[in-house]
């Protein structure tokens with residue numbers, strides 16, 4: 001059958017006009033249409049089937065539910081039919097009650113979400129929410145990273161370097177473990193990260209030209225340095241004017257086993273020590289905060305220090 005004839009046939013029924021007028025306002029499920037019109041499910045489904053066949057209405061699956069809406073991509077003639085149908089529906093006695101019922105259902109839809117969020121407000125950030133994770137937030141924040149040249153000192157096998165390389169102009173990852181460097185370099189190659197270069201070297205004297213990078217990162221690496229103050233001075237030397245240093249480390253703790261268990265040289269740092277070393281090296285705009293505290297004993301706390309070179 002021709003499209004025009006199909007549309008005419010589809011609209012030659014009062015119920016289908018009512019449905020068109022309802023879908024003009026909002027995408028609706030069969031259940032919702034049932035509630036608004038007080039009609040049985042099979043009747044509604046039959047009407048929707050005809051409207052869909054005529055191309056005036058479209059459907060979308062969402063899990064077990066199917067939602068229907070007007071086909072906004074339909075041709076000009078179909079759009080005109082839709083407008084006519086809506087006008088016709090407005091003249092029907094059921095129109096005003098349909099619209100009142102629709103409003104009620106839409107309000108309830110919004111309220112369902114609101115009830116949940118009102119209940120969890122205050123503990124939401126500490127509770128599980130599908131898709132919400134620090135990992136995801138990390139990726140989001142990376143998106144706004146400008147294309148910098150980054151030195152990741154004590155990079156390990158490059159978890160952070162790899163993330164940064166997806167946005168940075170270049171990342172130079174330095175580590176003094178041959179195995180870490182070898183493993184990291186292979187992984188970067190396998191992942192096609194041409195702007196990530198691993199170099200074998202010491203973080204106290206990194207094999208990087210002076211004043212050649214925009215950002216130096218020391219993530220859980222400074223407490224391995226023999227001389228942390230000297231390491232921070234070296235980092236300053238690598239930075240272009242206005243460059244930044246970011247240090248993630250552990251706040252000073254008493255968990256002696258960290259020497260053996262994790263090969264740590266220092267049991268974290270007091271923020272005053274970090275501040276002093278940064279200032280002595282020539283850094284400005286120093287900011288130091290504790291940003292995380294582990295739930296499990298010995299309750300390691302992570303300290304974040306940032307400053308401008």
Ligand SMILES: C[S@@+](CC[C@H](N)C(=O)[O-])C[C@H]1O[C@@H](n2cnc3c(N)ncnc32)[C@H](O)[C@@H]1O
Pocket residue numbers: 153154155156157159160174175176177180201202203204218219220221224225226
């Ligand atoms: C705890 S891991 C941190 C890895 C990485 N930055 C991260 O946050 O996932 C410390 C890394 O520093 C490296 N490292 C220790 N002492 C170093 C030094 N003096 N020079 C360069 N790298 C060093 C180790 O080989 C190790 O890969």
